[in-house]
Amino acid sequence: MCQQTAKPLINDKIVFHGAGSMAEAIVRGLIARSVIYADNIIMLNRSSNERLAELRSRYGVIGSNDPGQKEEYLRTSPVIVLAMKPKDAAAALRSLGPNLQDGQLIISVIAGLSIRTIQGLIGKKQPVVRTMPNTSSSIGLGATGISFSKEVSDEQRRLSLNIFEAIGLTSVIEEERMEILTGISGSGPAYIYYMMEAMIASGIRGGLSKEQSAELTVQTVLGAARMVQQTGEEPAALRKKVTSPGGSTQAALEVLDKGDFFETVIAAVSRCAERSREMGAALEAELSAETEKER
Numbered sequence: 001m002c003q004q005t006a007k008p009l010i011n012d013k014i015v016f017h018g019a020g021s022m023a024e025a026i027v028r029g030l031i032a033r034s035v036i037y038a039d040n041i042i043m044l045n046r047s048s049n050e051r052l053a054e055l056r057s058r059y060g061v062i063g064s065n066d067p068g069q070k071e072e073y074l075r076t077s078p079v080i081v082l083a084m085k086p087k088d089a090a091a092a093l094r095s096l097g098p099n100l101q102d103g104q105l106i107i108s109v110i111a112g113l114s115i116r117t118i119q120g121l122i123g124k125k126q127p128v129v130r131t132m133p134n135t136s137s138s139i140g141l142g143a144t145g146i147s148f149s150k151e152v153s154d155e156q157r158r159l160s161l162n163i164f165e166a167i168g169l170t171s172v173i174e175e176e177r178m179e180i181l182t183g184i185s186g187s188g189p190a191y192i193y194y195m196m197e198a199m200i201a202s203g204i205r206g207g208l209s210k211e212q213s214a215e216l217t218v219q220t221v222l223g224a225a226r227m228v229q230q231t232g233e234e235p236a237a238l239r240k241k242v243t244s245p246g247g248s249t250q251a252a253l254e255v256l257d258k259g260d261f262f263e264t265v266i267a268a269v270s271r272c273a274e275r276s277r278e279m280g281a282a283l284e285a286e287l288s289a290e291t292e293k294e295r
């Protein structure tokens with residue numbers, strides 16, 4: 001049971017349909033910010049009781065794998081967050097559809113999956129919010145893109161924004177921009193971690209201890225991000241301030257340029273967006289195949 005006394009911002013029950021990394025990041029962020037009572041959060045997954053037990057003990061949420069209970073939660077909760085992998089989404093949505101009540105809000109975090117395909121797989125014009133968060137939501141520093149279907153009410157719109165604003169920045173966008181947003185902020189943390197891995201490895205190869213190299217790298221990335229945020233200066237202008245003509249930074253940047261760093265990052269973001277579209281198209285194809293069979 002909950003210890004808080006003040007009424008939290010969110011008082012609706014929220015079911016997480018899928019209890020993996022992204023669902024946990026959102027739940028952790030929401031609970032850390034006390035915007036919802038833990039016992040208003042229900043987490044469901046396909047089969048792992050151990051995983052649900054871990055989430056129950058870590059956050060005090062409700063988690064169940066009992067088929068009857070699962071069905072009841074999904075049928076009655078005003079908000080259902082779809083948080084399974086894209087490959088599992090079609091089957092999950094088909095079985096969810098017949099149990100949904102009119103007006104139950106579906107919030108999806110699934111990469112590539114369009115609002116149209118969600119409604120098609122469910123078989124109803126359910127209100128749908130398509131989002132693309134990232135795992136930094138777990139510490140309240142997420143960045144989430146959000147698009148609404150026209151069935152979403154003003155109240156549901158506010159509720160969805162409350163959820164994601166509580167765990168970071170939100171950006172309401174046209175749905176057709178969701179793939180490029182995925183390339184920047186959904187998958188973006190992985191690129192930064194990759195860069196950090198390389199910087200840490202270089203420090204170690206050069207004789208720093210692992211701890212020193214990691215600590216210096218983390219502070220450098222944190223400081224650079226904060227500098228952009230707090231000075232309001234463009235990254236390019238800040239970069240120039242680090243780069244003395246003929247100095248060591250310029251020498252390093254020349255090596256990055258030789259590897260076509262700038263265009264490589266653009267190509268990676270673009271491939272990420274393309275891959276999201278491919279995953280979306282595969283789900284749409286599953287919907288079309290099903291519709292054909294029914295004819």
Ligand SMILES: NC(=O)C1=CN([C@@H]2O[C@H](COP(=O)(O)OP(=O)(O)OC[C@H]3O[C@@H](n4cnc5c(N)ncnc54)[C@H](O)[C@@H]3O)[C@@H](O)[C@H]2O)C=CC1
Pocket residue numbers: 017018019020021022023044045046047048083084085086088091092109110111132133134135186187
């Ligand atoms: N991990 C990330 O950084 C981000 C992930 N996403 C999206 O979040 C979704 C989940 O990704 P992760 O959490 O990384 O995956 P994950 O593999 O960690 O978690 C997926 C969960 O879904 C459950 N699941 C599978 N089929 C199910 C079903 N029929 N009913 C109920 N639960 C079911 C699995 O048991 C597992 O708990 C994906 O669609 C991904 O595109 C979006 C933004 C960022």
Ligand SMILES: O=C(O)[C@@H]1CCC=N1
Pocket residue numbers: 111182186187
């Ligand atoms: O890799 C993926 O497909 C998901 C989507 C954004 C981050 N992770």
